[in-house]
Amino acid sequence: MNKGENRLNGETSEAQDQYLLFLAGGVLYAVEALKAQEIVEYSSVTKVPMMHPYVKGVTNIRGNIVPVVDLINRFGLGETQIGDKTSIVVINYEKNDQKMEIGMMIDEVYAVDKIPQSNLKKSPEFGSKIEARYILNMGKYNNKYIAILNTDAILNIDELSKLFV
Amino acid sequence: MSEELKLFCEDADEQLSFMENALIEMQENGVDDESIGALFRAMHTIKGTAGMFGFDSVVGFTHIAENLLSEVREGKIKLKEEMIDLFFKSKDHAQKLIDLAVEDKELDEDTKKTDDELQKILKSMMPDAKPTEPSEVIIQDEESGDEGGEEELWHISFRLKPHFFSSGMDILSIISFFSILGEVKHLLFVDSDIPDINSINPTEAYIGYEVLFSTDAPYAEIEEIFEFVIDDIELHIFKADDEDMLEALIESCDDKDGFRDRLVSSGFENVIALQKEPLKLEDKIEKTDEKQEESQKIESQKTEKTVSVKKKASPKSFSLRVDSSKIDQLINQISEMVIANAKVTRRADVLDDNELDESATILSDMLEEIRTGVMNIRMVQVGDSFNKFKRIVHDVAKKVDKEIDFEIIGGETELDKMVVEKISDPLMHMLRNSIDHGIEMPSEREALGKSPKGHVSLKTYPDAGTIVIEISDDGKGLPKEKILEKAIANGLINENNNLSDKDIYNLIFAAGLSTAESVSDISGRGVGMDVVKRNIESLRGTVEIDSKPGEGSLFTIRLPLTLAIIDGFLTQSGDTKYIIPLEMIQECIELDDHYRKEMDGNEFINLRDSMLPLLDVRTYFKEEKTQSKRENVVVVRYGDYKIGMMVDELFGEFQTVIKPLGEVFRNVPGISGGTILGSGEIALIFDIPKLMEHKIREIN
Numbered sequence: 001m002n003k004g005e006n007r008l009n010g011e012t013s014e015a016q017d018q019y020l021l022f023l024a025g026g027v028l029y030a031v032e033a034l035k036a037q038e039i040v041e042y043s044s045v046t047k048v049p050m051m052h053p054y055v056k057g058v059t060n061i062r063g064n065i066v067p068v069v070d071l072i073n074r075f076g077l078g079e080t081q082i083g084d085k086t087s088i089v090v091i092n093y094e095k096n097d098q099k100m101e102i103g104m105m106i107d108e109v110y111a112v113d114k115i116p117q118s119n120l121k122k123s124p125e126f127g128s129k130i131e132a133r134y135i136l137n138m139g140k141y142n143n144k145y146i147a148i149l150n151t152d153a154i155l156n157i158d159e160l161s162k163l164f165v
Numbered sequence: 166m167s168e169e170l171k172l173f174c175e176d177a178d179e180q181l182s183f184m185e186n187a188l189i190e191m192q193e194n195g196v197d198d199e200s201i202g203a204l205f206r207a208m209h210t211i212k213g214t215a216g217m218f219g220f221d222s223v224v225g226f227t228h229i230a231e232n233l234l235s236e237v238r239e240g241k242i243k244l245k246e247e248m249i250d251l252f253f254k255s256k257d258h259a260q261k262l263i264d265l266a267v268e269d270k271e272l273d274e275d276t277k278k279t280d281d282e283l284q285k286i287l288k289s290m291m292p293d294a295k296p297t298e299p300s301e302v303i304i305q306d307e308e309s310g311d312e313g314g315e316e317e318l319w320h321i322s323f324r325l326k327p328h329f330f331s332s333g334m335d336i337l338s339i340i341s342f343f344s345i346l347g348e349v350k351h352l353l354f355v356d357s358d359i360p361d362i363n364s365i366n367p368t369e370a371y372i373g374y375e376v377l378f379s380t381d382a383p384y385a386e387i388e389e390i391f392e393f394v395i396d397d398i399e400l401h402i403f404k405a406d407d408e409d410m411l412e413a414l415i416e417s418c419d420d421k422d423g424f425r426d427r428l429v430s431s432g433f434e435n436v437i438a439l440q441k442e443p444l445k446l447e448d449k450i451e452k453t454d455e456k457q458e459e460s461q462k463i464e465s466q467k468t469e470k471t472v473s474v475k476k477k478a479s480p481k482s483f484s485l486r487v488d489s490s491k492i493d494q495l496i497n498q499i500s501e502m503v504i505a506n507a508k509v510t511r512r513a514d515v516l517d518d519n520e521l522d523e524s525a526t527i528l529s530d531m532l533e534e535i536r537t538g539v540m541n542i543r544m545v546q547v548g549d550s551f552n553k554f555k556r557i558v559h560d561v562a563k564k565v566d567k568e569i570d571f572e573i574i575g576g577e578t579e580l581d582k583m584v585v586e587k588i589s590d591p592l593m594h595m596l597r598n599s600i601d602h603g604i605e606m607p608s609e610r611e612a613l614g615k616s617p618k619g620h621v622s623l624k625t626y627p628d629a630g631t632i633v634i635e636i637s638d639d640g641k642g643l644p645k646e647k648i649l650e651k652a653i654a655n656g657l658i659n660e661n662n663n664l665s666d667k668d669i670y671n672l673i674f675a676a677g678l679s680t681a682e683s684v685s686d687i688s689g690r691g692v693g694m695d696v697v698k699r700n701i702e703s704l705r706g707t708v709e710i711d712s713k714p715g716e717g718s719l720f721t722i723r724l725p726l727t728l729a730i731i732d733g734f735l736t737q738s739g740d741t742k743y744i745i746p747l748e749m750i751q752e753c754i755e756l757d758d759h760y761r762k763e764m765d766g767n768e769f770i771n772l773r774d775s776m777l778p779l780l781d782v783r784t785y786f787k788e789e790k791t792q793s794k795r796e797n798v799v800v801v802r803y804g805d806y807k808i809g810m811m812v813d814e815l816f817g818e819f820q821t822v823i824k825p826l827g828e829v830f831r832n833v834p835g836i837s838g839g840t841i842l843g844s845g846e847i848a849l850i851f852d853i854p855k856l857m858e859h860k861i862r863e864i865n
Contacts, residue, residue, distance in 0.1 A: 046742070046839070046848070049836075050832075051829075057847075058847050059847065060845050065847055160829045162832065
C-alpha cells in the first residue's frame with residue numbers, strides 16, 4: 001500500500017469518526033455527523049392528520065417542507081417535552097436513489113466529537129432500552145457506551161408513511 | 166449528451182413537428198404556399214444544423230428532400246396528394262436518421278433500404294430526372310439550368326440599418342462569404358450617410374456597400390449569404406443588366422449624381438453602360454430575347470414569393486427558446502416573494518398600519534400580474550401538439566382496416582406546456598384504444614345502421630378552473646360483462662359486488678386488465694390504462710369513463726391549469742390549517758341552529774332545495790371533535806359532485822405556492838401538498854377530487 005492511499009483512507013475514516021451527540025429523553029445518543037444535514041431550533045410543527053403520533057408533522061426549513069419525527073416516541077419511550085433547547089436534527093435520508101430530508105426531534109444538542117473506530121462495539125442482542133434494529137453500533141464515549149443510531153431504520157419511509165387510524 | 170447536441174435534438178424535434186403540422190395542414194385544407202414554405206424551411210434548417218454536427222447521413226437525405234421542396238416552392242412542380250405522403254415518410258425517415266446519428270450508430274439494414282428507396286423516389290420526382298416528359302416544367306427547368314451553369318453578373322446593394330451592430334454580426338465575415346460563392350468584381354463602400362462627427366452616434370451603423378458580383382449561383386443562394394442579418398440590413402439583389410432596378414436604386418439615393426459618379430469611378434460596368442446609353446434603353450429591352458425576359462419575370466416572382474412567405478410567417482415565427490428550468494426558477498422566486506409579501510401583509514395587520522397594508526396590497530396585485538405573466542409563458546395552445554394525433558389516428562385506422570372520422574375541438578385552449586407534453590402519451594394510448602377496441606369494423610357498423618365511418622373526437626375546454634379533455638367515440642362501448650368477468654378472475658373484486666356501471670368501467674384502469682380477445686401491436690396488452698391513470702394523476706388530474714353499449718364511450722380527463730401556484734382559501738380545522746382550492750369553492754355558509762335542527766343527526770343539509778352532503782374535516786381525519794363556537798361549511802364542487810366541508814374557521818383567500826409534502830405522507834388521503842404561510846407556519850392543501858373519491862369509496 002502506498003502512502004497516498006494511506007492518507008486518503010485516513011482522511012475518510014477521520015470524517016467517518018465524527019459523530020453528532022445529543023440528548024433525547026434525557027439519554028445521550030449519537031448519529032454519524034455525515035448523516036446530519038443541519039440542526040435547527042424547534043419551531044411550529046404542523047400536524048398532519050392520520051399519521052402515527054411519532055410523526056409529529058411538518059415544519060418549514062428555509063422554504064422547504066420537512067417531516068418531523070419525535071425520536072423518543074418512535075422508540076416507544078414517551079414523548080419529547082418541548083423546551084427552550086428542543087431542536088430538530090435534519091437527517092439526509094436516502095432510499096432507492098430517492099433523497100429526502102427528515103427531521104428528528106430531540107431534547108438538545110450535546111456535541112460534535114470523535115469516536116474512533118476502535119471504540120465501537122456491536123450492539124447487544126437484547127437488553128437495550130430501544131429496539132436493537134435502531135442501533136448501528138455502541139460507541140465508547142467518556143468511558144460510557146452510547147448508542148449510535150441507525151437512521152435508515154428509524155426513518156424507514158415505509159413504516160413512517162403507514163396511516164394510523 | 167453535450168449541451169450542443171441536446172439543443173440540436175430539441176431544435177430538430179421542433180422542426181420535425183413544424184413539418185408534420187404543415188403536411189397535415191395541406192392534407193386537410195389543400196396545398197398552400199405558406200405550408201410549403203414552412204416545410205421547406207424546416208427541412209433546410211435540419212440540413213443546416215445536422216451539417217454543423219457532421220451528421221452526413223442526415224445531411225445527405227435532407228439535401229435531396231430539400232431540393233425537391235425547393236422546386237415545389239418555386240412552383241416548378243405541383244405538390245400532389247401522393248407527394249404529401251412521400252414527405253410524411255421522408256419526415257419519419259429524417260427523424261430516424263437523426264436519432265441514429267445522435268446516438269452515434271450506423272444505419273441498420275432497414276434504414277439503409279428506406280434511405281435508398283426514398284432517395285430514389287425523391288430524385289425521380291425532380292424535374293430534370295424526366296427529360297422526356299414534354300411539359301412546361303421542362304422549359305422552365307432548362308432555364309434554371311442555364312442560370313445555374315453560366316456565370317452571371319449580379320448587383321447587390323445593402324445598407325446597414327442603424328441597429329445593425331446590436332445584431333452581433335460582423336459585416337466583414339458576411340462580405341467574405343461572397344468569395345466562396347463567386348467573384349466580387351467591384352466593391353463600393355458607401356460612406357456618404359455617415360453624419361457629421363458631432364452628431365454621430367457610435368452605437369449606430371451608417372454605412373453600406375454596393376457589390377458587383379459574378380457567380381453561377383441562383384438568386385436564393387445569394388440571398389442566403391445574408392440569412393442571419395436579413396432583418397438588420399436593407400438589401401437589394403438584382404441582375405446587373407436590370408436597368409430598371411438600377412435606376413430605382415440610384416433614384417432612391419439622396420445624392421443621386423454623386424452616388425452615380427462613385428459607382429462609375431469604382432468601375433461598375435452596368436452603371437457605366439446605363440449612363441452611356443440612356444437613350445437606347447427602349448431599344449435594349451426590345452432586343453432582349455424572350456427567354457431573358459421570362460427569366461426576369463421568374464426572378465421577380467421568386468422575390469415576391471419569398472417576401473410574401475416571410476411576411477406571413479413573421480408574426481408567428483418570432484419565438485424565443487428558453488430552457489424551461491429558467492421559467493421554473495422564476496416561478497419559484499415569485500413564489501418566495503408571494504410568501505414574503507404575505508408576511509408583510511400580516512405584519513401590517515398586527516401593527517394596524519393602513520399605509521403599509523395598502524402598499525402590501527399593491528405589491529400583491531403586482532405579484533399576481535407577474536405570476537400570471539410568467540405562467541402564460543408556459544402556456545401553449547393544445548392544438549399544436551394535438552395535431553400529431555391526426556396522423557396517428559390515420560395510421561392506426563389504416564392498420565386495422567377501419568375508417569375513422571377524427572375531429573379535434575377546442576385546439577385553441579391553452580395549457581401548461583409541461584402538462585401538454587406529459588398528457589400526450591396517455592391521450593395517444595386512449596385514442597388507439599378507441600379505434601382498436603371501440604370502433605367496429607365498417608361492415609359491422611353498416612349492419613347496425615351506423616355510418617361505416619367511425620367518429621372519434623378529442624375535445625378540450627376549460628371548466629371551473631380546470632381543463633377538461635374528452636375523448637369520445639361512437640363505437641360499441643365498453644364490454645361491461647367482460648370487464649366484470651376478468652376483474653373477478655383476476656381477484657380484483659368479489660363475485661357478489663354491488664358496483665355501479667361507472668365503477669365497473671373504471672376497473673379498466675386497474676393493472677393487468679385487458680378485455681381484448683386478441684393482442685394486437687396497437688393495444689390490448691393490459692399494460693396501459695393503469696399507466697394512463699397514473700400519468701394523469703401525477704399531473705394532479707383525474708380521469709373518468711362513461712359508456713353506453715352500442716353507442717360509444719366517453720373518457721373525461723380533468724387537469725389543473727397550472728402546477729405551481731393556485732389561489733387558495735385558508736381555513737382551520739382543529740389545530741391544522743388547510744387550504745381549499747378557490748376555483749372549486751362555490752360558497753361559504755354558516756352552519757347555524759336552523760340547519761342543525763334540520764339535519765337531525767343526518768350528515769346533509771338542505772341548501773336551497775338540493776341535498777348537500779357534509780364532510781366534517783375532523784371526523785374525516787379521525788380527529789377528536791372539538792366544539793367550536795361557529796361552524797362553517799365550505800361548498801365545493803368538482804365535476805358532478807358537490808359537497809360541504811365543515812371547518813372551524815375561515816381566514817380568506819391566500820395565494821398558495823404548492824410544495825410537496827414528501828414520501829412520508831404519501832398515504833394520507835385527500836392532501837396534495839403543503840404551503841408556507843406568511844407566519845412561516847405550514848398549511849395543508851386539500852386535494853378535493855381525491856377526497857371525494859376516497860369518501861365515496863369509503864361509503865361503498
